[in-house]
Amino acid sequence: MNISVVIPLLNEQESLPELHTWITKVMQANGYTYEILFIDDGSTDQSWKIISELAAADTHVHGLRFLTNYGKSQALHAGFAAALGDVVITMDADLQDNPEEIPALFQMITSDNYDLVSGWKKKRFDDVVTKNLPSKLFNWAARRTSGLDLNDFNCGLKAYKNQVVKNIEVSGEMHRYIPVLAKNAGFRKIGEKVVKHQARKYGETKFGMERFINGFLDLITIWFLSRFGKRPMHLFGAMGSVMFVIGFFAAGFIGINKLIRLYSDLPTIRVTENPWFYIALTTMIIGTQLFLAGFLGEIILRTKNNEPRYKIAEETN
CATH class of the missing domain: 1.10.287 (Helix Hairpins)
Structure with missing residues (x-):
C-alpha cells in the first residue's frame, strides 16, 4: 500500500463527506493505492455515523472511535498503529488542510528520501491575536529548544515514512512535537514544505488560548525527556x-x-x-x-x- 491518510477528529460532521470526496479525487487522479483512517476522538455529534456510512460505501475508508475524548495525541497514536501505508500523511478534518498537497509530500518522502516532512502554513487565515502571534512565539521557542529549523511545528499536515510512525510514542499532548520525537528517535532527515491553508468552513476551533500555555509546558517536558528521559x-x-x-x-x-x-x-x-x-x-x-x-x-x-x-x-x- 502506498499511502495511509490518518485524520484525527472531534465533532466535524459537516466537513467529513467533503473531505472524503476531496481526498479520493486526489488519490485517484494520481493512481495511488491508499487508505483513509478516520480516528473519532469521542465526538458527540454525528461524526461516527458519517464515518460508518463512508466506510460502508468505500473500502478505502477505515474508522476508529474512542470511548470518550482522549485527545489528539492519542488519536494520532491509534492511527499510526493501524496505518499500513509506506507513506503516512496526517491532516486535520476541518478542511483547513489541503489534500492537493499530498502528491508533493509523497514525492518528498519517496524520491527525496525524507524521513518526515512538516507542513508550513506560511499564509494563515486564523485570528492574528489569538492564534497567529502566539503561534509565532511558540514556534520560535520550539526551534530554540529542539534545534530543529522548522517554522510550523503544529501544522497538522505532515508526511512520514511508515517506520517513523511505528517508532515514536505520541502521548499526552505531544502531537505538537512529533518532529522532535522523530529526531530523538534517530530520524534525522526532517524537511518542511509550504502548504496552503484555508479558513475554517464549518464549526468552530476545538482549541483555545490554553493550548499555548499547555504547549509551552509540553515544550519544557519534551526538552527534559529528550535530554534526561532515558537517564x-x-x-x-x-x-x-x-x-x-x-x-x-x-x-x-x-x-x-x-x-x-x-x-x-x-x-x-x-x-x-x-x-x-x-x-x-x-x-x-x-x-x-x-x-x-x-x-x-x-x-x-x-x-x-x-x-x-x-x-x-x-x-x-
Missing part, C-alpha cells in the same frame, strides 16, 4: 551529589569552627545557633532526596508497563 540519574543524581557535597563541607566548617572556639578564648556557641548548621542540614536533605529521585526514576524506566492510553469503542472495516 534521569544523570540529572537528579548529579544535582543531588552537588547539594550533598555542599552540605558536607558546611557541616565540616561547623565542626572546625567548634574546635577552634573550644581551644581558644573565643566564646562558644551552640551548633544550632550557627546559621551554617541549617545550610548544611537543608542541602544534605535536598541532595539525598534528589539522588533518590534519580534512582527511583531509573527503576521506573526499567520496570514500567506500556499500558494503552485510550479505549476503542468501535471500528469499521
Whole structure:
C-alpha cells in the first residue's frame, strides 16, 4: 500500500463527506493505492455515523472511535498503529488542510528520501491575536529548544515514512512535537514544505488560548525527556551529589569552627545557633532526596508497563 491518510477528529460532521470526496479525487487522479483512517476522538455529534456510512460505501475508508475524548495525541497514536501505508500523511478534518498537497509530500518522502516532512502554513487565515502571534512565539521557542529549523511545528499536515510512525510514542499532548520525537528517535532527515491553508468552513476551533500555555509546558517536558528521559540519574543524581557535597563541607566548617572556639578564648556557641548548621542540614536533605529521585526514576524506566492510553469503542472495516 502506498499511502495511509490518518485524520484525527472531534465533532466535524459537516466537513467529513467533503473531505472524503476531496481526498479520493486526489488519490485517484494520481493512481495511488491508499487508505483513509478516520480516528473519532469521542465526538458527540454525528461524526461516527458519517464515518460508518463512508466506510460502508468505500473500502478505502477505515474508522476508529474512542470511548470518550482522549485527545489528539492519542488519536494520532491509534492511527499510526493501524496505518499500513509506506507513506503516512496526517491532516486535520476541518478542511483547513489541503489534500492537493499530498502528491508533493509523497514525492518528498519517496524520491527525496525524507524521513518526515512538516507542513508550513506560511499564509494563515486564523485570528492574528489569538492564534497567529502566539503561534509565532511558540514556534520560535520550539526551534530554540529542539534545534530543529522548522517554522510550523503544529501544522497538522505532515508526511512520514511508515517506520517513523511505528517508532515514536505520541502521548499526552505531544502531537505538537512529533518532529522532535522523530529526531530523538534517530530520524534525522526532517524537511518542511509550504502548504496552503484555508479558513475554517464549518464549526468552530476545538482549541483555545490554553493550548499555548499547555504547549509551552509540553515544550519544557519534551526538552527534559529528550535530554534526561532515558537517564534521569544523570540529572537528579548529579544535582543531588552537588547539594550533598555542599552540605558536607558546611557541616565540616561547623565542626572546625567548634574546635577552634573550644581551644581558644573565643566564646562558644551552640551548633544550632550557627546559621551554617541549617545550610548544611537543608542541602544534605535536598541532595539525598534528589539522588533518590534519580534512582527511583531509573527503576521506573526499567520496570514500567506500556499500558494503552485510550479505549476503542468501535471500528469499521
